[in-house]
Amino acid sequence: MKLSGVVLSLLFCAAPAIAASGSWSDSQQGVTLQNRGVMRSAPALNPPAGAPVRQTPSASIESVSWNYRLYGPQPAGLQVRLCNTNNRCAGLDSASGQTRAFYGQPAQSAFQMIFFVEGKGRLNPPLRIVSQQVVVNYR
Numbered sequence: 001m002k003l004s005g006v007v008l009s010l011l012f013c014a015a016p017a018i019a020a021s022g023s024w025s026d027s028q029q030g031v032t033l034q035n036r037g038v039m040r041s042a043p044a045l046n047p048p049a050g051a052p053v054r055q056t057p058s059a060s061i062e063s064v065s066w067n068y069r070l071y072g073p074q075p076a077g078l079q080v081r082l083c084n085t086n087n088r089c090a091g092l093d094s095a096s097g098q099t100r101a102f103y104g105q106p107a108q109s110a111f112q113m114i115f116f117v118e119g120k121g122r123l124n125p126p127l128r129i130v131s132q133q134v135v136v137n138y139r
Contacts, residue, residue: 022059023137024107030068030129036077036119045111045134053138059107060130063136067096068113071128077118078127083132084109107138 026045033040047053054097066082074095081112086109089123092110109132117127 013049016086019031021139022052023135024053025133026046027131027133028131030113030132031116032129033115033123033127035061036117036121036123039114039116040113042113042129042132045113047085047108047110047136050057053107057106057108060138061105061109061139062109062139063098063100064097064102064111064137066092066133068092068132069095069130070125071130072125073111075123075127079116081114081116082111083114084111089114094139098115102136111136 009057012136020086026049028043028045031040031042053059064082064116068080081089082092084105086105088102088105090099092099092113113129113132115129117128
């Protein structure tokens with residue numbers, strides 16, 4: 001009986017940590033870049049208003065997955081960064097993937113994608129980012 005009591009108390013102690021694990025996602029339209037050499041920030045990606053993570057101030061990020069879609073071909077020299085409101089950024093080497101660069105950061109943080117095309121002059125055609133999305137996994 002003592003052993004089962006110990007096991008039960010361990011389960012109850014672990015329950016809050018398990019309950020705090022989860023994920024949130026957001027997607028927004030992107031932006032259009034008309035010129036090379038000009039940095040553009042896309043609309044912020046935030047945890048939804050009713051997301052449990054908003055009620056869990058101690059939740060920290062495990063990993064972040066991202067996805068963005070371009071209308072047309074990717075221009076040479078495209079650079080994309082994903083940044084959070086804690087001034088941490090990660091360079092994105094593809095249109096979709098996953099990073100642990102934000103590990104341990106507050107899971108309630110908003111994210112923003114920043115787009116830049118090296119060089120000078122007009123982009124012909126302009127670079128249109130159709131959509132952007134993040135999925136934040138937290139504990």
